[in-house]
Every structure is written in C-alpha cells, then in structure tokens.
Amino acid sequence: MSAPQWLDPLLGNLGDVADELRLRGGAVAALQRAKHPRPASVLILFDGDPGASGATPPEDATVLLTQRASALRQHSGQVAFPGGKRDPGDADDVAVALREAWEETGLDPDSVEILAELDPIEVPVSGFRVVPVIGYAARPSEVGVVDPGETALVRRVPLAELIDPAHRFMVRKSFYRGPAFAAGPMLVWGFTGGLVNALIRSAGWERPWNTDDVRPLTDEVRAAAARAATWQENAR
Template sequence: MDGRVLQERTLLLTHLRTYLEAPEHAHFLDDQLEGHQPGARQAAVLLVLFEHEGELSLLFIRRASTLRAHSGEIAFPGGSAESQDASPVETALREAWEEIGLAPERVEILGAMPPVFTVVSNFLIVPVVGYLHQGPGELRLQESEVAELIVAPLRALTDPAIQRVEHWTRGEKTRTVYFFDYGTYCIWGATGRILAALLSILDTHDAGSSL
C-alpha cells in the first residue's frame, strides 16, 4: 500500500473510531427505529473491513441451506449471545471464530453501531465493526452453518445501481427494507439494514478514493 492510500485508510479508520459508539456502551443502545426492546433475545454480528486485492472490502457469509432459520441468506458472521459472553464484542468475536475461524487477536475493534431489532425472530442484534490490519488469515468454515465466504469491495456496495428499497407493512407499522444486489447475491433483511447504516456512516467521511 503506497503512502497516500495508507494515509487515506488511517483517516477513514479514525473517522470510524470517532463516529461509532464505544464498544462498552453497546449494551445500552436501542434500535433507532424500533425503540427500546427489553424482551428481545441478544445477538451480535462482526463487520470486518480489510484490504483485498487493493480494495477496502467487507466480509459476508452465505448461511448453509440446511439451517432451519434464514437458510441460504447472506449475513455477517455472528449469532446469539451466550452466558459466558461479557459483551456484544465477545459474542461477535466468539461467533466469528466458531463460524469461519477468524482469530480474535487479528481484529481491531473500531466500535459498535446501534442495534437492529428483528421483528419476526425477536432478536436485538448489535453490529460490531472491526479492522483486520493483516487480513483475515487462513479461515475455516463451520460447514453445518456456513456455505460460503463472500468478500465484497465497499466501492461496489456503494454503487446506487445495486441498491433498492421497499416499504413493507406489518400490523400498523411500515418499515423500510434495504436490498443490495451484489453479483448473484441479494443482501437484505437485518444484514441489508446494517450494511445501509454502515455505508451511511462512511458517507459522512469525505474519503474520496479511500474506499
């Protein structure tokens, strides 16, 4: 990475550290659209940024088709909180290690985003954002849960041509549903909403070519 690009990456990471919530505050955040959800089940996902083929990229998984819930969908590594997890960060790192073999020590935690409440499954999902200075290393998939890894350049994900929104009504409440048609994959649901929120944060940084 040349000096100019390295400086741009440093500025972008500094912006994210400043804009994101401190990880220790993640337990106290509410869904900005759905409000306080004290009865929700707790979960966390890990959004990992890293350099791939000269592009700042984001890692997704395609869930195994044999799963009972959300089979075949595109997601971030992550899952339900367990009793031994002291924080959403620990949940996200543990799940990423179990699902794809991403070593926790490779991840610099930049911060947390406001959680996303899933109305149907009653989960409150905290997105934890990290950066891999040395890349992801050698990964191994938990094949019972993960069918495929997907590395997507942020530049491609910001293309308006692949983005669309729909408005779905459940009960008396209408919600915005975000879709990203990335290649043959459709990113939507909670993952689409989290991705849209991350891209909105990045939009507040005049990164120029840093993506």
C-alpha cells in the same frame, strides 16, 4: 494500531448509524418487538490498505459477510455479518462477535482490532437485541466455510460493490420494504441490508442511487441464486 484514515468518517458518525436503524420499519416494526429480546452480537469487519489517505475507502477495502445454508429452518440462504446469540461463557458483546466469527468463518480473533460498539438494535423478526461490533484487520487472516450445514458462503465483499449505485435497489415483501445490494453472488437485504445502508450513508460514502427502484424480494432471491451458480462454475 489505530484505525485507517478512510474509516474516520464512519467512526465519527456512529450515532447516525444507530439512529437510522432504530427508525427502520416504522410503527409496524415497533409493534413486533419482543418483550424479552435475547442478546446477540455481530462483527462488522473491515480490511483494506491501512495507509490509504482521505475519506474514501481504498480499492482493496472489504467487509466480511456470510451466507446461511439453504437447509436451515430459520433465515435460510440469507446474508449476514458473522455473529449470533450470547452464550453463558461469553465475557461481553465483543467476545460474542469474535467467537461467532471464528466458529462460522475460521477468523483468527487476534487479527482483529476492535474499533467500536454500536448501541443494541432490536431485530423483531428473530427476537434478538443485536450489538454491532466494528473491527478492522490490517493483516486479514484466512477465512472460509467452517460448517457447510450452517454456512453456504463466506466472502470478503469489496466496499466498492456495495457503494456502486448499479448494485443498489429496494426490495419488498408483504409490509416489508428496505434497501438491498447485489453483491456478487450475494443478495444483502433485511437487517443486514439496513445496517450496510446505514454504515455507507453515515460514513459519507453513499453515491446517488435510485430509491424508487423497488423489486419483489422473491425475484431478487432467484436472481442471486442464478449469480451464485455462475460464480461457483467460474470458481471451478
């Protein structure tokens, strides 16, 4: 099956996604880049009505995100696309993304149609060179937390939440400043926030939002924790 029509604008502008991500962080980020970055991949998995026409995602369109467990030493509590470092047994970047997604969320790799791979993007803070792999699931498999010691939450986030200007702002911490999203119980920022921002902009899905709304990252982390507590209480 080919990609649904509403993903065509994104797939036709993948170069714009890569260009925007390369420019993120400016000179400071360039100085931080590792001399020998480790290869890794992430899976950007969309689902939603395969028959929806037009360039706008349908109401049921989502993208799969995970939240790392709070007890982890590195990047604890941060939201990310499923993914991780390449292992010796992985055949290629797609294999990495699908394996990691299966390990983290229980995703059935056979439910995923691979649509594209982006050029590798360096992530200085972690020392990885990450290949984003874009996929689509016409019939999404069940997903959930596989290992609570590694992952706190797995969620198919509605694209409408990420596109909504009311859920968008900038966050800052020290020299860092970048786009962020309040997606239900999740705070999406950092590399993942930049990637989501680039995807939405390149696809033409972006709606005007207040880029002058710059908030301390620590405040938004606390706000997300409060939303998550309410989310969990309502889920009981």
